[in-house]
Amino acid sequence: xxxxxxxxxxxxxxxxxxxxxxxxxxxxxxxxxxxxxxxxxxxxxxxxxxxxxxxxxxxxxxxxxxxxxxxxxxxxxxxxxxxxxxxxxxxxxxxxxxxxxxxxxxxxxxxxxxxxxxxxxxxxxxxxxxxxxxxxxxxxxxxxxxxxxxxxxxxxxxxxxxxxxxxxxxxxxxxxxxxxxxxxxxxxxxxxxxxxxxxxxxxxxxxxxxxxxxxxxxxxxxxxxxxxxxxxxxxxxxxxxxxxxxxxxxxxxxxxxxxxxxxxxxxxxxxxxxxxxxxxxxxxxxxxxxxxxxxxxxxxxxxxxxxxxxxxxxxxxxxxxxxxxxxxxxxxxxxxxxxxxxxxxxxxxxxxxxxxxxxxxxxxxxxxxxxxxxxxxxxxxxxxxxxxxxxxxxxxxxxxxxxxxxxxxxxxxxxxxxxxxxxxxxxxxxxxxxxxxxxxxxxxxxxxxxxxxxxxxxxxxxxxxxxxxxxxxxxxxxxxxxxxxxxxxxxxxxxxxxxxxxxxxxxxxxxxxxxxxxxxxxxxxxxxxxxxxxxxxxxxxxxxxxxxxxxxxxxxxxxxxxxxxxxxxxxxxxxxxxxxxxxxxxxxxxxxxxxxxxxxxxxxxxxxxxxxxxxxxxxxxxxxx
Numbered sequence: 028x029x030x031x032x033x034x035x036x037x038x039x040x041x042x043x044x045x046x047x048x049x050x051x052x053x054x055x056x057x058x059x060x061x062x063x064x065x066x067x068x069x070x071x072x073x074x075x076x077x078x079x080x081x082x083x084x085x086x087x088x089x090x091x092x093x094x095x096x097x098x099x100x101x102x103x104x105x106x107x108x109x110x111x112x113x114x115x116x117x118x119x120x121x122x123x124x125x126x127x128x129x130x131x132x133x134x135x136x137x138x139x140x141x142x143x144x145x146x147x148x149x150x151x152x153x154x155x156x157x158x159x160x161x162x163x164x165x166x167x168x169x170x171x172x173x174x175x176x177x178x179x180x181x182x183x184x185x186x187x188x189x190x191x192x193x194x195x196x197x198x199x200x201x202x203x204x205x206x207x208x209x210x211x212x213x214x215x216x217x218x219x220x221x222x223x224x225x226x227x228x229x230x231x232x233x234x235x236x237x238x239x240x241x242x243x244x245x246x247x248x249x250x251x252x253x254x255x256x257x258x259x260x261x262x263x264x265x266x267x268x269x270x271x272x273x274x275x276x277x278x279x280x281x282x283x284x285x286x287x288x289x290x291x292x293x294x295x296x297x298x299x300x301x302x303x304x305x306x307x308x309x310x311x312x313x314x315x316x317x318x319x320x321x322x323x324x325x326x327x328x329x330x331x332x333x334x335x336x337x338x339x340x341x342x343x344x345x346x347x348x349x350x351x352x353x354x355x356x357x358x359x360x361x362x363x364x365x366x367x368x369x370x371x372x373x374x375x376x377x378x379x380x381x382x383x384x385x386x387x388x389x390x391x392x393x394x395x396x397x398x399x400x401x402x403x404x405x406x407x408x409x410x411x412x413x414x415x416x417x418x419x420x421x422x423x424x425x426x427x428x429x430x431x432x433x434x435x436x437x438x439x440x441x442x443x444x445x446x447x448x449x450x451x452x453x454x455x456x457x458x459x460x461x462x463x464x465x466x467x468x469x470x471x472x473x474x475x476x477x478x479x480x481x482x483x484x485x486x487x488x489x490x491x492x493x494x495x496x497x498x499x500x501x502x503x504x505x506x507x508x509x510x511x512x513x514x515x516x517x518x519x520x521x522x523x524x525x526x527x528x529x530x531x532x533x534x535x536x537x538x539x540x541x542x543x544x545x546x547x548x549x550x551x552x553x554x555x556x557x558x559x560x561x562x563x564x565x566x567x568x569x570x571x572x573x574x575x576x577x578x579x580x581x582x583x584x585x586x587x588x589x590x591x592x593x594x595x596x597x598x599x600x601x602x603x604x605x606x607x608x609x610x611x612x613x614x615x616x617x618x619x620x621x622x623x624x625x626x627x628x629x630x631x632x633x634x635x636x637x638x639x640x641x642x643x644x645x646x647x648x649x650x651x652x
């Protein structure tokens with residue numbers, strides 16, 4: 028057992044689960060976090076990719092000796108949640124983290140319409156609804172705040188506020204029976220009542236759905252009762268409503284078709300081609316939003332043509348809106364009904380505070396360099412807290428602006444490899460006197476401290492020594508098949524420190540760009556020497572500042588003095604991973620293989636910086652009851 032007994036026995040374990048775990052940036056930060064009376068008991072991680080599982084199992088099961096499980100499965104599959112619950116064996120989970128894949132939200136590239144990844148938030152929240160942890164943290168790129176003019180962000184907040192406490196729903200339904208039902212159309216009230224009951228986890232949702240659509244069918248009859256029989260059977264608008272109700276009713280089948288279509292589109296890399304619009308149109312045509320839009324238009328046309336009762340049409344329209352609304356949106360409508368009854372409105376608001384299972388403030392924008400990471404990586408986190416816990420409204424910075432860790436501090440001792448070289452031991456590096464003054468002794472979280480260590484020393488010795496000794500020394504394997512073959516394990520002092528072999532032309536190009544310290548400024552000389560590149564951008568690292576966001580492409584960055592791309596280990600340093608954290612599998616792959624094989628560079632670039640995760644984890648520990 029690698030955990031130090033005195034550390035564990037003197038503290039309470041907070042059970043922790045990491046979804047979309049990737050390499051383990053969140054996990055690593057949470058393992059580092061602790062208070063005098065609490066630490067994180069890491070129970071399970073999950074991701075779709077085998078190399079994520081391999082990296083996890085080497086780190087947490089083999090090296091650190093934990094019994095943490097790993098579920099390697101697509102969260103969008105119907106069997107994911109049952110499998111997850113089975114793996115947990117009835118354990119209550121206190122904290123869940125997760126960064127649903129964010130490529131389609133990123134400001135750095137084209138945003139793909141109807142990308143599979145856009146639906147992952149809703150599957151993440153399904154896990155939250157099922158496990159009901161005390162806190163959950165959902166991480167994404169800053170672009171999510173502005174995607175679809177902010178509608179995605181608002182939808183996420185509404186979905187979180189729509190997770191209800193089943194034990195309290197009876198009180199709300201009784202209140203509405205008493206205060207709302209007497210003055211409302213009976214069919215519309217029935218729709219509100221059924222829709223709210225669908226939020227309770229142990230009800231017969233299929234039966235409620237059947238009753239809901241029986242109600243809608245009767246409302247359609249009311250809307251069309253003035254039409255001649257022949258018209259009611261052949262009119263395009265009437266048929267649109269009738270068929271739209273059938274489509275809305277069979278949501279399960281539509282969702283499965285959409286899921287498969289989106290997965291097919293993703294698997295075949297449909298984007299920026301002649302197929303993309305047709306594929307998107309198919310997927311969009313059977314979405315709730317598009318079906319509802321067509322049905323609403325048809326209801327208006329029937330009402331205009333027939334001159335029938337507009338009240339019946341309004342009731343049908345609102346009943347359809349309620350069907351696809353979140354709990355939060357339904358409550359907005361209910362609250363509107365009490366606009367002239369302040370007492371009832373106040374009672375409702377107080378009741379809702381007790382019924383909503385989770386509270387959440389506005390999403391937080393975090394800058395990783397504020398937490399001791401030598402990188403200016405901006406990320407958005409949604410921190411949801413159960414209604415019996417304290418609301419978290421900020422993750423306090425741990426490092427002042429003038430004390431932030433600089434690139435040279437992080438990388439100086441790794442400056443030992445050139446083009447096409449690798450290092451498996453720490454060698455004497457090439458020092459640069461003009462930058463040596465940037466080195467500072469620090470606490471683990473980056474605060475200057477006389478008795479502390481250099482950032483590079485923390486990276487070498489590790490940030491987990493307060494809690495762990497290694498069950499097994501760090502090692503590397505290529506695949507899951509090699510994991511249990513002892514002779515396949517490669518032990519060394521320094522891992523993942525290898526550069527690609529580049530031809531003379533590329534090396535000269537990178538040297539010129541590095542000397543200019545700016546790609547645009549170097550373009551004229553590059554053109555004059557026949558060294559132009561089709562690459563959109565190169566970033567020369569500033570040794571006296573922080574790096575920009577570490578991405579998954581190593582040749583996006585040029586080392587400030589070695590005039591080459593960064594190694595996996597150097598990128599990991601900029602992310603604040605310990606050197607003992609070994610990235611497994613292939614170092615890099617080409618083209619579309621990168622999406623399914625998840626090489627080391629991608630594992631690093633997609634990760635949450637552990638020191639930022641540590642700050643989040645410590646903040647939760649200080650608040651959790």
